[in-house]
Amino acid sequence: MNRFARHRRLTAAALTVLTVAAGATACSSGSGTADTKGADSGTYTIWDPYPQFDKTSAWAKLLDDCGTKAGVKIKRTAFDTSDLANKALxxxxxxxxADxxxxxxxVVSTLAEAGVLTTTDDNxxxxxxxxxxxxxxxxxxxxxxxxxxxxxxLALYYNKKVLKDAGVDVSSVKDWKSLTAALAKVEKAGKKGITFSAIGTEEGSxxxxxxxxxxxxxxxxLDSPEGASALKLWTDWLKEGYAPNSVLNNTQTTSWQEFASGDYAFAENGTWQLAGVKKLGFDxxxxxxxxxxxxxxxAPTGGEFVTVPxxxxTGRYATSQKLVSxxxxxxxxxxxxxxxxxVAPTSEVQDKQVAANAELKPWVDAVKAAKGRTSDDLGTKYxxxxxxxxxAVQSALSGSKSPEDALTAAQDAVK
Incomplete structure (x- = not known):
């Protein structure tokens, strides 16, 4: 592709909403400064969405080590997740x-369709x-x-004491019916059922x-009977008091804070809470x-891809490939x-993770069943x-529309 053609496609791509990345993978916020590539061909640039890791971190040291093995110096710049996509365009x-x-x-499919990234056949x-x-x-x-x-x-964290006091055996929770039955028991016992994030952003989706x-x-x-049944499940939980009305405004962080109170049986949240869950003071x-x-x-997959722009x-690709490998x-x-x-993206490393920490087993199971939001070739349609x-979720949970009507309106808007 010539530079003019690529520029023309990128101009259109820059108009694409790239906020799908924000909030869904729990990366810390921060800022970076874009550095231009040095004239020295022995310096390779790496851009990442991890501003929480400074130059003394294990992550930064890994980048430098990989550079050393490839015989080059690394110039690293860290950006906020959503900012990075726009900077890349x-x-x-x-x-x-960046190299x-x-x-x-x-965001990968957006950048790919804009002509920003090489394919694995190329690199x-x-x-x-x-x-x-x-x-x-x-x-x-x-x-x-x-x-x-x-x-x-995502998976369901649960409070063992709340379930025990309500007479719920967590092994009985195998489908929606048994989960709802567990929530009913918890509510009857005077505790709270489940909290999640249904905010009107990508986090809610x-x-x-x-x-x-x-x-x-x-x-x-979107308007299939199956989809309506899922939205009805959430709507019914609110009507019955099994989930709080606060879910309409909850981010994943605020719903986690509700679970941290110790009053909830379940919380839908992510792998990124593992570091803090042991500090909550309950089993x-x-x-x-x-x-x-x-x-x-x-469940949808969060996490990043390592790509070669x-x-x-084109002579730089060989070294970039060494760095990524x-x-x-x-x-x-x-x-x-x-x-x-x-959770690692390969079974080989997943097995090693579980061997070192058995608590990761349900997360590995969840990741094995997970699905990319842009999978099924949705790409920039997502x-x-x-x-x-x-x-639609907001409309149904607030009571302004039935689940069926909310999803019908959503499907009409997408068309």
Whole structure:
């Protein structure tokens, strides 16, 4: 593609809503300053969404180590997650892309369709060990545009004491009916059932998707009977008092604070809470989100992809490939994913994680059942679908529309 053609496509892509990444993967906020690539070809630039890690961190040291192994120096810049996507688009317009770009997985298809990223056929990255359901988040139009560095997803945390006092055996929770029965017992015992985030942003869609997909619904058909059954489940929980009205405004952080009070039986939240859950002062467990009729529902995957942007000097790709291969090697994935509270994207490293920490087993199970938000070749269609989905959730939970009418309006808006 010539530079003019790429510039023209990028201009259109820059108008795409890139907020799908914000809030869904629990990366800390921060800011970075874009540095232009030095004239020295021995310096390679890496942009990442981890401003919480400074130059003394294990993450920064890993980048430097991989640079040393590849025989180059690393210039690293960290950005806020949502800011990074826009910076990447702008840099590509200016033919000044980073050599390696680590970006939230829903943004990969947007950048790929804009002509910003090379394919794994071009850059020779080996993705053969990556779990297919995780790799799918970085695929568009039958091509793969990078490799995941790790994954997080959603599951149900539960308070063991609240369930015990209510006479609930958590092993009985296998589907929606048994979960709702457990919530009824908890409410009758004077405690609170379940908290989650249904806010009118991507976080709300992110948290609703396990129930939507767990019903058998598809994002290409928001108004299906299956989708309506998922929204009715949430609506009924509010009507019965099993979930609080605060879910309408809850972020994943505020719903977690509700669970931290010790009054709730369940909280839908993510892998990123593992570091803090042991500080809550009560015994907890983790349960994969059940599907409507049983089994584990597909929860959306969070986490980043390591990608190689298009360069004017294609001779840089060989070294970029070495850097990415180093960052995503089995040895480094184990250490990196421990730092990021991620489940590894390969079964080999997942087994190693569980062997070292048995508490990760339900999270590995949840990740194995997980699904990328842009999978099924939705690509840049996803942001529009997601916006209508969270609006439908808000309408139904607030009582302004029935679940069926809310989802019908959502599907009409997407068309």
């Amino acid at each position: 702008l840099a590509a317009q200016q033919d000044n892309s 390696v770009l680590i970006v939230d997985n829903p 020779k990255l080996d993705t053969s060990k990556v779990d297919p359901n995780l790799l799918a988040a970085g695929q568009s139009g039958g091509k793969t545009y990078g490799t995941p560095i790790g994954a997080n997803t 992110f948290q609703f998707l396990p129930w939507f997909w767990g019903s058998g619904a598809k994002l290409t058909e 907890y467990g983790v349960l994969p989100i059940p599907g409507a009729s049983g089994g584990n529902a597909a 298009v360069q004017g000097d 180093c960052l995503t090697s089995s040895e480094n994935l184990y250490d990196t994913d421990a730092t990021l509270s991620y 942001p529009k679908i997601s916006e209508q989905l969270w609006k």
